[in-house]
Amino acid sequence: MTTELPVLTAKDFASDQEIRWCPRCGDYSILAQMKKVLPTLGLPREKFVFVSGIGCSSRFPYYMDTYGFHGIHGRAPAIATAVKVARPDLQVWVITGDGDSLSIGGNHLMHAIRRNVDLKIVLFNNQIYGLTKGQYSPTSPVGSRTKSTPLGSVDFPLSPLCVAIGSEATFVARAVDVDIKHLTMVLERAAHHEGTAFVEVYQDCNVFNSGAFNYASKKGEKEDNIVYLEHGKPLVFGKNRDKGIRVSEMSRPEVVELGSGVSEDDLLFHDEEASEPSLAFLLARMRHPEFPEPLGVFRDVKRPTYDAQVNSQMNSAIESKGEGDLEALFNSGDTWTVE
Amino acid sequence: MSSTEVAASQGTGGKKTEQLDSVVIRFCGDSGDGMQLAGTQFTNVSAVFGNDVSTLPDFPAEIRAPAGSLSGVSGFQLHFSSNDIFTPGDQVDTLVAMNPAALKTNLADLKRGGTLICNEDAFDKGNLSKADYKSSPLEDGDGLAGYRLHKVPMTRLTRDAVDGLGLSQREADRCRNFFALGLVYWLYERDPKPTEDWVKAKFSKNPAVAEANLRALRGGMNFGFSTESFTVHYEVAPAKLAPGKYRKMTGNEALAIGLATAAKLAGKNLFYAGYPITPASDVLHELSKLKNFGVRTFQAEDEIASMAAAVGAAFAGDLAVTASSGPGICLKGEAMGLGMITELPMVICDVQRGGPSTGLPTKTEQSDLLLAMYGRNGESPMPIVAAATPGDCFAMAQEAMRIAVNFMTPVLLLSDGYIANGAEPWRIPAISELKPIRVEHVTELNGDGEYLPYKRDENLVRPWAVPGTPGLEHRIGGLEKSDVTGHVDYSPTNHHHMTEVRAAKVAGVADFIPEQEIEGPDSGKVLVVSWGGTYGSVRTAVRRLIERGESVAHCHLRYLNPFPKNLGTIVSNFERVWVPELNAGQLSLMLRAEFLVDAVGYNKIQGKPFLVNELVEQIESILEDSNP
Numbered sequence: 002m003t004t005e006l007p008v009l010t011a012k013d014f015a016s017d018q019e020i021r022w023c024p025r026c027g028d029y030s031i032l033a034q035m036k037k038v039l040p041t042l043g044l045p046r047e048k049f050v051f052v053s054g055i056g057c058s059s060r061f062p063y064y065m066d067t068y069g070f071h072g073i074h075g076r077a078p079a080i081a082t083a084v085k086v087a088r089p090d091l092q093v094w095v096i097t098g099d100g101d102s103l104s105i106g107g108n109h110l111m112h113a114i115r116r117n118v119d120l121k122i123v124l125f126n127n128q129i130y131g132l133t134k135g136q137y138s139p140t141s142p143v144g145s146r147t148k149s150t151p152l153g154s155v156d157f158p159l160s161p162l163c164v165a166i167g168s169e170a171t172f173v174a175r176a177v178d179v180d181i182k183h184l185t186m187v188l189e190r191a192a193h194h195e196g197t198a199f200v201e202v203y204q205d206c207n208v209f210n211s212g213a214f215n216y217a218s219k220k221g222e223k224e225d226n227i228v229y230l231e232h233g234k235p236l237v238f239g240k241n242r243d244k245g246i247r248v249s250e251m252s253r254p255e256v257v258e259l260g261s262g263v264s265e266d267d268l269l270f271h272d273e274e275a276s277e278p279s280l281a282f283l284l285a286r287m288r289h290p291e292f293p294e295p296l297g298v299f300r301d302v303k304r305p306t307y308d309a310q311v312n313s314q315m316n317s318a319i320e321s322k323g324e325g326d327l328e329a330l331f332n333s334g335d336t337w338t339v340e
Numbered sequence: 341m342s343s344t345e346v347a348a349s350q351g352t353g354g355k356k357t358e359q360l361d362s363v364v365i366r367f368c369g370d371s372g373d374g375m376q377l378a379g380t381q382f383t384n385v386s387a388v389f390g391n392d393v394s395t396l397p398d399f400p401a402e403i404r405a406p407a408g409s410l411s412g413v414s415g416f417q418l419h420f421s422s423n424d425i426f427t428p429g430d431q432v433d434t435l436v437a438m439n440p441a442a443l444k445t446n447l448a449d450l451k452r453g454g455t456l457i458c459n460e461d462a463f464d465k466g467n468l469s470k471a472d473y474k475s476s477p478l479e480d481g482d483g484l485a486g487y488r489l490h491k492v493p494m495t496r497l498t499r500d501a502v503d504g505l506g507l508s509q510r511e512a513d514r515c516r517n518f519f520a521l522g523l524v525y526w527l528y529e530r531d532p533k534p535t536e537d538w539v540k541a542k543f544s545k546n547p548a549v550a551e552a553n554l555r556a557l558r559g560g561m562n563f564g565f566s567t568e569s570f571t572v573h574y575e576v577a578p579a580k581l582a583p584g585k586y587r588k589m590t591g592n593e594a595l596a597i598g599l600a601t602a603a604k605l606a607g608k609n610l611f612y613a614g615y616p617i618t619p620a621s622d623v624l625h626e627l628s629k630l631k632n633f634g635v636r637t638f639q640a641e642d643e644i645a646s647m648a649a650a651v652g653a654a655f656a657g658d659l660a661v662t663a664s665s666g667p668g669i670c671l672k673g674e675a676m677g678l679g680m681i682t683e684l685p686m687v688i689c690d691v692q693r694g695g696p697s698t699g700l701p702t703k704t705e706q707s708d709l710l711l712a713m714y715g716r717n718g719e720s721p722m723p724i725v726a727a728a729t730p731g732d733c734f735a736m737a738q739e740a741m742r743i744a745v746n747f748m749t750p751v752l753l754l755s756d757g758y759i760a761n762g763a764e765p766w767r768i769p770a771i772s773e774l775k776p777i778r779v780e781h782v783t784e785l786n787g788d789g790e791y792l793p794y795k796r797d798e799n800l801v802r803p804w805a806v807p808g809t810p811g812l813e814h815r816i817g818g819l820e821k822s823d824v825t826g827h828v829d830y831s832p833t834n835h836h837h838m839t840e841v842r843a844a845k846v847a848g849v850a851d852f853i854p855e856q857e858i859e860g861p862d863s864g865k866v867l868v869v870s871w872g873g874t875y876g877s878v879r880t881a882v883r884r885l886i887e888r889g890e891s892v893a894h895c896h897l898r899y900l901n902p903f904p905k906n907l908g909t910i911v912s913n914f915e916r917v918w919v920p921e922l923n924a925g926q927l928s929l930m931l932r933a934e935f936l937v938d939a940v941g942y943n944k945i946q947g948k949p950f951l952v953n954e955l956v957e958q959i960e961s962i963l964e965d966s967n968p
Binding site for chain 2: 062
C-alpha cells in the first residue's frame with residue numbers, strides 16, 4: 002500500500018505573519034500566484050526553501066509557510082547556492098529585486114547563473130529602491146527624478162534579462178505582476194527547469210514609482226506593447242493580432258503589419274531551445290516604445306547543473322576511494338616512529 | 341647504488357665527524373630557484389630521521405620577481421635538533437646562498453663563525469650589480485672573513501652532472517638546488533632516500549628530469565665527500581620526542597585535516613567555502629582533495645560569497661567553514677553578523693598576515709585579534725580560539741567546530757602565516773584519543789503545537805532544525821527577532837534582551853573550555869602572556885629564564901573569547917603582566933579592559949617571528965627594573 006502525500010492548497014503555504022507591503026503593491030499578486038504554483042509541484046511543503054536578500058521583494062519568505070532565509074543585501078544567490086549544493090533534495094527559490102541583484106548583488110547573480118545552480122531566481126523589477134524610500138536603481142530609465150537624483154539620473158540602465166543571458170543563463174523568462182494566468186505559467190515553467198531559472202517580473206511600486214509598467218499591464222494599452230512568446234509559434238501581437246515581428250536582412254527585429262504581402266510565415270518563430278542565446282538576446286533587446294516587449298519564456302536549454310556535478314564528484318570519490326578513513330589520512334605521507 | 345651506499349663504501353674519506361645538538365640552516369636564492377623545495381626536502385629527510393624540526397619559509401609576494409634582484413630573494417630556514425625545539429632558530433648556523441642578492445639580504449642573520457656556502461658561478465658582474473655589490477664579496481676577503489666560506493661552482497658542477505641527458509642549459513640550471521641540497525645532506529649526514537623517492541614519483545612522467553635531479557643530488561653529496569674544503573661533517577642525533585608515530589605537518593595541512601576530522605567525528609558533511617588568498621589558499625587546496633570524507637569545497641566568486649555560502653550551508657545543516665586572511669575577514673564582516681544573529685554554527689579561520697590593507701601577504705603578523713573581537717556592526721560577540729603551533733591547528737580546528745555546534749554560533753579560529761606554512765613533527769593520534777563532537781538536530785515540535793526556532797536550553801542555545809524536516813518549517817534572517825518565536829521584532833525591550841542573551845550565550849562558553857595552564861610558578865614578578873604563533877619563541881625564552889631561577893611564568897592563550905575562567909586570578913598574582921605580540925598591542929588592550937590590570941605590551945611589527953634572544957633580553961631588563 003503506498004502512502005499518499007496530502008494534497009496541498011495555496012492556504013497551506015500561507016504563513017501566520019501579517020503582510021506588511023503597501024496596499025496595492027505588485028508583490029501581493031506575485032505571492033498569491035506562488036502559493037498557487039507550489040502545491041502543483043508534487044513536493045511536500047518541507048522541501049521548499051525561499052532565500053532572499055534585502056528589499057521589499059525580500060520580505061517574501063516571511064509570508065510563505067516554508068523554510069525561509071532572509072539574508073543580507075545582494076547575497077541571496079550565494080547563500081542559496083550553498084543550500085542547494087548541501088541539500089540537492091530541496092527546491093530552492095531566490096527572491097530578489099532590481100537593486101538587490103543588479104547593484105550590490107550583481108556579482109553573485111552572474112556567478113550563480115553561469116554555474117547553472119538549480120535555483121529559481123525571481124527578480125521583482127520595480128525600477129526603484131522601494132524599501133529605502135525612493136532612490137533610483139540600476140534598471141531605472143535615464144532621467145529618473147528620485148530622492149538621490151533630483152535633476153534626473155544620468156546612469157544608463159541594465160536590462161536584467163540581458164545580464165542573465167550574458168551570464169549564460171539556461172532559462173530566462175519575463176512576466177508581469179498582475180498578468181495572473183501568465184505569471185503562474187511562467188513560475189511553473191521555472192519550477193520545472195533543472196538549472197538556474199531566471200525570471201524577471203515587472204512589478205508596480207505604487208508608492209515610489211507608480212505606473213512604470215502600465216504600458217505592459219493595462220488592458221487596452223498592453224496589447225500593442227507586449228508580445229507573448231510561445232515556443233515554435235510566430236511573434237504576433239496587437240489588439241487585433243494584426244502585427245508581427247520579422248527579422249530583417251541585417252538580423253534586426255522589425256515590426257510589420259500582417260496582410261499586404263506579409264503573412265505569419267514571414268515572421269520570427271520563437272525557439273526556446275536554440276543552442277546559442279542570440280535569439281533570446283535579440284528578444285530581450287526589444288524595448289518599449291520602439292518594440293513590443295516579449296513576455297514568457299525566452300530560453301530553456303539543458304546544461305549540467307553545478308550542484309549535481311559537485312555532488313557527483315563527491316560521490317565518485319567515495320565510490321573509488323571508499324569512505325574517508327581518518328587513520329589512513331593521518332598516516333599519509335612519510336611517517337616515522339619514536340620508540 | 342644509492343648515494344649513501346657510495347659514501348659508506350668509501351668510508352668517511354678521512355673526514356672528521358662532530359656531534360651537534362641543533363643546527364639552523366637557511367637556503368636562499370631567487371624566487372624561481374627552488375629554495376622552498378630544497379628546504380622542504382631537507383625538513384622531510386630530517387623529520388623522518390627523527391630530529392625535531394621547525395621551519396620558517398620566507399618568500400616574497402610576487403610569483404617571480406626579476407632574476408637576481410634583491411626583492412626576489414626567497415628563503416627557507418630550518419632548525420633541526422636532537423632536542424625538543426619550538427622555534428626555527430634565532431641565528432643561522434649554515435647559510436646556503438645561491439646568488440649575490442641572496443647573500444646580501446641574508447648575511448646579517450648568519451652567526452659569527454657560521455658556515456657560508458655560496459654558488460660562486462652566480463657571482464658574475466650582472467648579478468653583483470643587481471645586488472648592489474661594487475665587487476665580489478667572495479674575492480674581497482674582508483667582508484666574509486668572519487665566516488667559514490665555501491665557494492662552490494654549483495652551476496658548472498650541476499651542468500657537468502646532468503650532461504648527456506639531453507636537457508637544455510636552463511633545465512640543467514634548475515637542478516642546482518638539488519646539488520646544493522646534496523652537499524648539505526652530506527654535511528649533516530642526511531639519508532637522501534626520501535628525497536630520491538620523491539623525485540622519482542614527482543617526475544615519473546619525465547625520466548630525464550628525474551635522473552638529472554638525482555644526479556645533481558649525488559653530485560652535491562660527492563662533492564662534499566671528495567673536496568678538501570669540507571673537512572668536517574656533522575651528526576645530529578634523533579630527538580627524544582614522546583613515543584609514538586609521527587609525520588611532518590604544516591599549519592594549513594593540520595587545519596584542513598582537523599576540519600575533515602571534525603566532520604567525521606560528528607557524522608556530518610563538511611561544506612568549505614573559500615576564495616584564494618595568501619596565506620590561506622592551501623586550506624582550500626587540501627580540503628578539495630578530501631571529497632571522499634564528505635567534504636564539498638566551493639571556490640566562491642569572492643570573499644563575501646564564500647561567507648554567505650557558509651551561512652547557507654549551515655542553514656541547510658552542514659558543518660560550514662571558510663578560511664581567509666585579514667582583508668578577506670574584513671569583507672566577510674556583514675555576513676558573519678548574519679551568521680551570528682541567526683545563531684547558526686560555522687567556523688571562520690583567519691590565517692593572519694601583515695596588514696593593514698593588502699599589507700605584506702607573505703609575512704606573518706597577529707594583528708587581527710581586535711578585528712575578530714569587534715569587527716562587525718552592532719553588538720556581535722563571537723567565540724575566538726587561536727592555534728599555537730602548526731600541529732595545534734589540528735586540535736583547534738576541532739575545538740572551534742565543537743564550540744560552534746554546541747553553542748549555535750560562528751566561531752573565529754586565528755592562525756597566522758608563520759604557523760600556516762611552518763612545519764613540525766606531529767604525533768599521529770589514535771582515533772580513540774579524539775574527543776567526540778555531538779550534533780543533534782531537532783525533529784519534533786518544541787512548542788504548543790508549533791516549532792519555536794529560538795526556544796533556548798539551559799546554555800541559552802537554540803535548536804538546529806534542518807530544512808526538509810517535516811513540520812518544522814520556519815523563517816530566520818538578519819532582522820532582530822523575538823526570543824523564542826523568532827518573529828521579526830523591533831520592540832525596545834526585546835532588542836535589549838536579545839543583545840544580552842546573545843552575549844551571555846557566548847560568555848557561557850567559558851564553562852566549557854579548559855582552564856588556563858601556566859608554565860612556571862603561580863605567582864611572582866613577571867607573567868608573560870602571549871597567544872597565537874608566538875608560542876615557540878615565548879615558551880623557549882621563558883623556559884630559559886625559569887631554568888635560571890627567575891621569577892617569571894608564561895601563559896599562552898588558545899581561548900581568546902571568552903577568556904578561561906581562571907585567567908583573571910592568574911594575572912592578579914603577578915607584579916607585572918608582559919604581553920609580547922606581533923602587533924601594536926591588541927591582547928594587551930583586551931587584558932587591560934577585562935581585568936583592569938596594567939598589562940604592558942612588547943610589540944614587534946616587522947613581519948617576522950620573535951627571536952628567543954630578544955624576548956629573553958626584554959624580560960631580563962624588566963626583572964632588573966623590578967628589583968628593589
